[in-house]
Amino acid sequence: MIKDHLSSSERDEVILISKMIDKIDIIVSKPQDSKYKTKKVSDKNYTKDELKNLRTAKTLMFKAIESLYLRLNDTALRTLSKASKDTGVLLTNKFAINQYTKRIESDIAAGYENNKDYFDLVEVALDTACRDCTKCANDCSLYKYMEEHYIADLDFKINNCKYAYPEFKK
Numbered sequence: 001m002i003k004d005h006l007s008s009s010e011r012d013e014v015i016l017i018s019k020m021i022d023k024i025d026i027i028v029s030k031p032q033d034s035k036y037k038t039k040k041v042s043d044k045n046y047t048k049d050e051l052k053n054l055r056t057a058k059t060l061m062f063k064a065i066e067s068l069y070l071r072l073n074d075t076a077l078r079t080l081s082k083a084s085k086d087t088g089v090l091l092t093n094k095f096a097i098n099q100y101t102k103r104i105e106s107d108i109a110a111g112y113e114n115n116k117d118y119f120d121l122v123e124v125a126l127d128t129a130c131r132d133c134t135k136c137a138n139d140c141s142l143y144k145y146m147e148e149h150y151i152a153d154l155d156f157k158i159n160n161c162k163y164a165y166p167e168f169k170k
């Protein structure tokens with residue numbers, strides 16, 4: 001069964017593909033056809049075949065994304081759109097990533113401490129509503145809230161909803 005929602009990692013993959021389409025559009029566009037300020041195609045270091053292959057790749061990625069958009073529920077589409085607008089792609093090196101990761105981990109730890117009561121409440125809500133849940137995500141108000149607030153999914157690969165999880169036996 002094909003899902004009508006995306007996990008966080010699937011959403012990130014779709015956003016990355018969308019950003020790649022945008023970047024390819026910048027590379028292959030002619031200055032007069034583009035909303036971007038680009039060099040003339042002849043000034044770029046690409047052959048005609050390379051540009052043709054990039055256009056083909058862009059078309060195929062666009063078709064895949066378009067197909068995926070058509071099957072997503074409204075809440076998942078809104079979340080994807082919002083996340084896409086708030087996301088950029090950056091090419092960097094390992095050193096910069098390590099420095100950034102350390103800073104983010106520190107910020108997350110501080111944020112968790114400052115919002116511990118909120119996270120406890122989310123945990124109670126998940127335990128009450130999502131354990132052994134069989135409802136479709138599209139029919140659940142808690143799912144809509146969690147999506148709108150970027151609450152991480154539980155990743156149990158249960159198709160009806162990314163927050164559903166089985167009861168654990170003790």
